[in-house]
Amino acid sequence: MDMAIIIRPxxxxxxxxxxxxxxxxxxxxxxELVARVARGDQxxxxxxxxxxxxxxxxxxxxxxGDQTEAEDVAQDxxxxxxxxxxxxxxGQAKFETWLHRVALNLCYDRLRRKPTTDxxxxxxxxxxxxxxxxxxxxxxxxxxxxxxxxxxxxxxxxALVLCHYQGLTNIDAAxxxxxxxxxxxxxxxxGRRTLKAALKPLSEDAFGRNEDDGA
Amino acid sequence: MITLERFKDLVAxxxxxxxxxxxxxxxxxxxxLERSGKARRLMDEAQAIDRLLDLSPTVAVTPELQSRxxxxxxxxxxxxxxxxxxxxxxxxxxxWLPAAALMASLALGLAVGTFAPAIIxxxxxxxTSDAALVAMVGADFDDGAWDEMGDGT
Numbered sequence: 001m002d003m004a005i006i007i008r009p010x011x012x013x014x015x016x017x018x019x020x021x022x023x024x025x026x027x028x029x030x031x032e033l034v035a036r037v038a039r040g041d042q043x044x045x046x047x048x049x050x051x052x053x054x055x056x057x058x059x060x061x062x063x064x065g066d067q068t069e070a071e072d073v074a075q076d077x078x079x080x081x082x083x084x085x086x087x088x089x090x091g092q093a094k095f096e097t098w099l100h101r102v103a104l105n106l107c108y109d110r111l112r113r114k115p116t117t118d119x120x121x122x123x124x125x126x127x128x129x130x131x132x133x134x135x136x137x138x139x140x141x142x143x144x145x146x147x148x149x150x151x152x153x154x155x156x157x158x159a160l161v162l163c164h165y166q167g168l169t170n171i172d173a174a175x176x177x178x179x180x181x182x183x184x185x186x187x188x189x190x191g192r193r194t195l196k197a198a199l200k201p202l203s204e205d206a207f208g209r210n211e212d213d214g215a
Numbered sequence: 216m217i218t219l220e221r222f223k224d225l226v227a228x229x230x231x232x233x234x235x236x237x238x239x240x241x242x243x244x245x246x247x248l249e250r251s252g253k254a255r256r257l258m259d260e261a262q263a264i265d266r267l268l269d270l271s272p273t274v275a276v277t278p279e280l281q282s283r284x285x286x287x288x289x290x291x292x293x294x295x296x297x298x299x300x301x302x303x304x305x306x307x308x309x310x311w312l313p314a315a316a317l318m319a320s321l322a323l324g325l326a327v328g329t330f331a332p333a334i335i336x337x338x339x340x341x342x343t344s345d346a347a348l349v350a351m352v353g354a355d356f357d358d359g360a361w362d363e364m365g366d367g368t
Binding site: 037040042045046049053054057058061062067070071074075078079082138141142145146149160163164165167169170171181185186188189192193195196199202 | 224227228229230234235237238261263264265267268270271272273274275276277280281283284285287288
């Protein structure tokens with residue numbers, strides 16, 4: 001039996017509870033740093049930021065599609081870390097999992113205040129000129145991908161961001177999202193299908209041309 | 216062992232990078248990939264979507280953002296330092312004990328400070344008054360101050 005599948009906070013199976021919690025304790029590389037942050041240790045705070053701030057910032061950027069809002073979310077997340085570090089209970093959940101959940105909650109608070117948009121209206125890059133303009137085209141493509149991500153249904157985008165960009169395991173991502181692994185996989189598949197359809201004309205231009213360039 | 220149907224679901228959800236596949240299915244899926252041309256075609260399709268997703272740029276953390284966040288740690292840091300200092304005064308005892316002792320000392324100091332000017336005025340000498348005041352608050356014990364204290368008493 002794969003223990004990692006059945007571990008859920010608050011739902012430890014009888015007999016495995018202590019073992020599972022010990023395993024989490026051992027596996028969580030942030031436990032010691034969080035304890036030091038609780039004592040006001042600046043070096044620990046810097047270390048924990050170095051480890052997690054880039055990921056949390058990029059999560060916010062991809063969930064919200066806005067740099068300034070992403071920075072505000074990242075700041076709010078870490079202020080919560082500073083505030084709650086003393087009450088952190090090692091072994092209850094992985095710190096990184098908790099951090100992602102807090103960041104996503106803050107993103108959803110902001111998304112609820114934004115108007116919804118339609119995935120079918122992803123703007124195409126204006127310039128398809130090859131050669132010297134290739135970099136510009138790539139930047140425009142990147143913008144189009146970000147826009148397509150932003151227009152995905154929230155839960156599909158969340159699943160994609162957690163698994164593809166944040167590099168979390170399926171178990172951690174499902175736990176953060178509060179769904180089963182199967183449900184998270186379904187959201188992932190739908191998200192990738194939707195993105196593929198929305199970006200199909202662009203991907204044919206981009207990758208078709210790249211292959212020509214490489215020939 | 217993994218079926219082609221499950222492999223299809225796997226790459227449709229997690230893409231073409233085996234590092235993103237569920238750990239317990241990874242070895243079996245890689246085995247199937249070696250044996251099945253259909254699995255390889257499914258991988259190619261998944262790779263195309265991965266390449267699109269990877270076009271989304273990663274943003275860098277600015278020093279300003281780091282400073283803003285670290286600045287929020289300061290109030291906790293100073294209160295934690297005070298608590299740590301108090302705890303270190305009487306190891307193994309609750310922090311309120313040394314805190315109470317310090318507060319009592321402070322109250323005594325304030326009381327003495329409140330009455331000190333009247334005492335000095337009774338003594339009358341200007342230079343002596345300054346030296347006495349300095350000595351009472353314990354701020355400066357240079358030789359001159361000791362001499363004047365001696366002269367005045």
